[in-house]
Structures are given as structure tokens and as C-alpha cells.
Amino acid sequence: MLAAVFALVYNDAQIDAQRQREQAWLRIVVAEMGNLRDLRLRYGPLQDNGLWRRDSSDEVRRLLPSLAADRLEIYQFGDAALAILVHGASLSELRAQPQISELASALADRVGQDWPGFRPLFRCAVVELKAPGHCDDGPLPFRAITLALSAIDTGVVFFDDPIQRDSETDALIESALEHWLQHADAPLCYQPKLRLQDRQLVGAEALLRMRDGEGRLISPMRVISLLRRQRRLADLEWATLQSAIRFLQQCRRDGTQLKVAVNVSAESLCLPDFGLRLQELLQLHDVAGAMLRLEIVEWTEIVERDVVEANIAQLLEAGVTLSLDDFGAGYSTLILLSQLAIAEVKIEQALIATLFDAKSQSIVRFIVEVAHRCGAIVVAEGTETLAQEQQLRALDVDVGQGYLYSAALPADEFRRFAAD
Numbered sequence: 001m002l003a004a005v006f007a008l009v010y011n012d013a014q015i016d017a018q019r020q021r022e023q024a025w026l027r028i029v030v031a032e033m034g035n036l037r038d039l040r041l042r043y044g045p046l047q048d049n050g051l052w053r054r055d056s057s058d059e060v061r062r063l064l065p066s067l068a069a070d071r072l073e074i075y076q077f078g079d080a081a082l083a084i085l086v087h088g089a090s091l092s093e094l095r096a097q098p099q100i101s102e103l104a105s106a107l108a109d110r111v112g113q114d115w116p117g118f119r120p121l122f123r124c125a126v127v128e129l130k131a132p133g134h135c136d137d138g139p140l141p142f143r144a145i146t147l148a149l150s151a152i153d154t155g156v157v158f159f160d161d162p163i164q165r166d167s168e169t170d171a172l173i174e175s176a177l178e179h180w181l182q183h184a185d186a187p188l189c190y191q192p193k194l195r196l197q198d199r200q201l202v203g204a205e206a207l208l209r210m211r212d213g214e215g216r217l218i219s220p221m222r223v224i225s226l227l228r229r230q231r232r233l234a235d236l237e238w239a240t241l242q243s244a245i246r247f248l249q250q251c252r253r254d255g256t257q258l259k260v261a262v263n264v265s266a267e268s269l270c271l272p273d274f275g276l277r278l279q280e281l282l283q284l285h286d287v288a289g290a291m292l293r294l295e296i297v298e299w300t301e302i303v304e305r306d307v308v309e310a311n312i313a314q315l316l317e318a319g320v321t322l323s324l325d326d327f328g329a330g331y332s333t334l335i336l337l338s339q340l341a342i343a344e345v346k347i348e349q350a351l352i353a354t355l356f357d358a359k360s361q362s363i364v365r366f367i368v369e370v371a372h373r374c375g376a377i378v379v380a381e382g383t384e385t386l387a388q389e390q391q392l393r394a395l396d397v398d399v400g401q402g403y404l405y406s407a408a409l410p411a412d413e414f415r416r417f418a419a420d
Contacts, residue, residue, distance in 0.1 A: 020182040027094055030145050031124045033105055036151060039118060041207055044347065051120075052076055060084065062098045063106045083195035094126055103156050110210035125149045127159040136396055173223050177235060184242035187211070190260065192417060193379060193401045201418055202279055205295065205401065206244045207408045209234075216293040235267045248292065249285040258417050261293040261344075269296075270307055271272055275314030282318060289319030293344065296336070311396050316341055318362060323379075345371045347397070349382030355391050368396050407418050 033039070034049060034381050057074040060082065064072065075086040082361040094100050111120045118367040125145050149157070161306045180186040190204040202370065210218045227236045251258060268274055293316065312322070321343035324336060347367055360361065364380075371378045380392050383402035392400060409417055 008117055027086040027089060027091060027126060027128055028085065029084040029124055029126050030149065031075055031103060031122055032149055033122050035121045036080040039115065042118060043115065059110060066097055066099055080138060091126065091128055091158060097342050101156055104335050121154050123152050123154050124156040125159060128157065128274065164190065168211060169218060173226055176210065177227065177239060178233065181235060181237035184246055186243040187218040188240060188243050189410055189416040190197060191206045191408040192406045193399050194405050196397060197402050202399060203261065204414060205261045206240060208240060217253055233265055234271055237264045237268045242281065245281055245285050245287050245292065248287045250257055251415065252287060254415060258418065259291060259293045261295040263295045263297045266298055269311050272307055275311035276292065279314060279318045293321045295323040295325050300387050312340060312354060337370065342374065342376045344379055346379045346381050352382040352388060355388050361395065364395050
């Protein structure tokens with residue numbers, strides 16, 4: 001009997017503790033108008049309160065009749081946004097409220113009355129945060145709000161598991177980048193490049209292969225997209241260069257002389273002294289510049305031509321060579337081939353995949369002729385079948401890279417592959 005009584009008391013205490021934890025959390029609904037710029041272009045600068053009038057709080061409460069007025073606190077979050085704090089309702093309860101699901105369109109209707117002929121586009125994010133006095137172990141979820149709002153153009157989004165996982169992944173990428181920059185250990189794998197004439201190993205491409213805490217692969221494009229938005233793409237590229245040059249140092253000690261290609265964008269080449277810093281990094285690890293090839297990707301029209309030309313001159317002086325990625329994907333690559341000292345061009349995978357087509361063969365034949373006339377070798381990325389390999393040889397392509405030979409290998413596995 002005593003054990004049963006203690007069990008009941010314990011269960012009641014657990015329930016009370018859970019209720020207290022739930023009470024320590026608030027839910028915040030942030031409503032933001034996404035086309036504020038269009039409104040300003042049409043009507044000019046807004047007044048002091050932005051979109052909102054003095055009675056906006058009362059009107060918002062009327063849009064949420066199922067929630068008691070004393071459970072809502074409404075604040076102006078910016079010229080185009082309101083923050084609605086909701087007391088005593090869980091995220092699942094708010095999800096079940098039809099007024100919450102319709103809040104974006106209801107706000108659009110209401111605000112649109114003040115701007116005849118203009119249709120506002122609202123989006124709402126519903127996020128949890130700790131109540132005042134319970135925030136010691138974490139900041140307010142402004143990041144969660146931003147992520148949730150950026151997930152949609154209009155409508156309502158709840159910051160629950162999928163977006164939470166995205167947030168955690170983004171945070172992992174950001175912290176990983178700092179670690180890679182400090183320790184020069186960006187997780188790279190190396191895909192072999194073989195000479196088509198005799199299948200001799202001539203080099204490799206360094207490819208980022210990041211994993212999350214559970215060992216799942218994070219898409220390289222996910223990493224690149226996030227860091228590009230944060231204007232840190234050059235930092236990522238520097239981290240991969242550091243890691244690749246340390247790998248080249250190991251290859252040199254093994255007696256293996258290869259060229260390893262590392263992707264860089266115009267963002268890196270536009271950095272003052274990029275070429276000088278890379279020279280110093282090579283010297284620090286006693287690696288010959290001839291072992292490194294920079295694969296130019298995502299090239300855009302740039303203004304800092306003098307900076308880029310100075311960097312390239314320093315790279316060429318150190319023996320570093322240049323490659324053009326996805327050659328044939330645009331007219332700009334032809335211009336670059338004529339302007340820069342390019343040692344290698346890479347044919348985009350889409351052309352290799354359709355190599356059975358006569359038009360694709362004509363394009364590849366043209367690329368090979370132009371590249372060879374300019375003193376560059378040609379690499380076929382995405383070589384996956386013997387038939388493709390045979391056709392590429394017939395078209396005088398120099399090097400193959402793809403699953404026919406090997407997937408991208410971790411550093412130690414690649415060194416064994418090279419030794420064999």
C-alpha cells in the first residue's frame with residue numbers, strides 16, 4: 001500500500017513538474033509582410049508606425065476570437081511585423097486553431113483596407129520561447145523566427161521538428177567552419193582522375209563530405225548555399241585549401257606526385273592578397289605549387305579585375321594551375337579560356353550523360369579542339385560506363401573522372417588507391 005501511495009505521489013509530482021515546464025514556455029506568433037518594398041515603391045515612405053495604426057492590437061485580438069484577450073500580448077516587431085505572445089497554449093493547440101492558420105490572409109485583408117489597390121502578402125511563424133525569468137540557458141529564438149519565416153512566402157509555418165533540424169544543421173555547419181579554419185581539417189574526399197589513353201592516375205578532385213552528429217551526409221550544396229548567404233563562401237574555400245594542402249604534404253611524403261584540384265569561386269579570387277596567402281600556405285607545408293590546381297566555379301562578372309589578375313599572376317608564379325569547371329555550360333567560359341592561362345577544362349556531366357547523341361558529340365569535339373588549341377587538357381566529369389570511355393577516347397578527351405573508376409575516397413583510402 002505504501003509503495004502504491006508513493007508511486008501516486010511521485011506521478012502527481014511529475015505531472016506538476018511537466019505543467020510548470022510548459023508554463024515556463026510562451027508561444028510567439030510573428031506576422032510579417034513580405035512585400036513591404038513594393039508598398040513603399042507604390043506609396044512612398046511609411047508613417048511612424050509603419051503598417052500599423054494605434055488600434056492594431058485590438059484588431060489583431062479580434063482576428064483571434066478563440067484565444068482570450070488576456071492571453072495575448074501584442075508588440076510592434078518592426079515596420080512590417082507584429083509579435084503576438086500567447087500564454088497558456090501549446091504549439092499543438094495553436095496548430096489546431098483555424099484562426100492561426102488563417103491569420104496571414106486575415107491580416108492581408110485587414111491591412112489591405114488601408115492601402116487601396118494593393119494586396120499585402122503576409123507570412124506568420126509560430127515559435128516557442130521561454131518566458132521571462134526562464135531564459136538563462138538560451139537566447140530568445142530570433143534565429144528560429146528568421147528560419148521559419150524564410151521557409152515560406154505566404155501563409156503560416158510552425159517551428160517544429162523539420163525546421164528545428166534545419167536550424168541545428170545550420171548551426172553545426174557554422175561551428176564546423178570555425179573548427180576547419182582553425183585546425184585545417186575540413187572533411188574532404190578525393191575522386192581520382194585517370195588518363196584515358198592508358199588509365200594512369202594523374203590527379204584527383206577534392207570534394208567536401210560533411211556529416212552530422214548521427215553520421216548522415218550533409219549535402220555539399222547545403223553547406224555552400226548557407227555560407228554563400230552569409231558571405232562566407234571564401235572562408236569555406238580557404239578551409240578546403242588548407243585541408244587539401246595538408247593532404248598533398250602527405251602524398252609528397254609517400255612519393256606520390258599528383259595534381260589535386262580544389263574548387264574556388266570568384267569570391268576568393270577577388271580577395272586582396274589571396275594569391276600571396278596561398279603561396280605562403282604552400283611554403284609552410286613544403287608543397288610544390290605544381291601539385292595544386294584551382295578549379296574555378298561559379299564565375300560571375302566582376303569589377304575587381306586588377307585584384308583578380310594580381311592574384312592569378314601570383315598563383316602562376318608559384319606553379320599553381322587553373323581549371324575551368326563545367327566548361328560548355330555558358331559563353332563566359334569561352335571568354336575566360338581566352339583571357340586566363342587555363343591548364344584544364346572540365347566538360348559538364350550533362351554532356352557526358354548524353355554522349356550517345358550526335359549533337360553532344362559535336363559539342364564535345366568543339367570543346368576539345370578549342371581547349372587543345374589554347375594549351376589545355378580536357379577532363380570528362382561523370383564518366384560512368386565503358387561505352388562513354390570509348391567514345392571519349394575517340395573524341396580525343398584526355399582525362400576521365402567518375403564512378404567508372406572510383407567514387408570520391410577518404411584521404412587514407414585514396415592514398416592506398418594511388419599506391420596500387
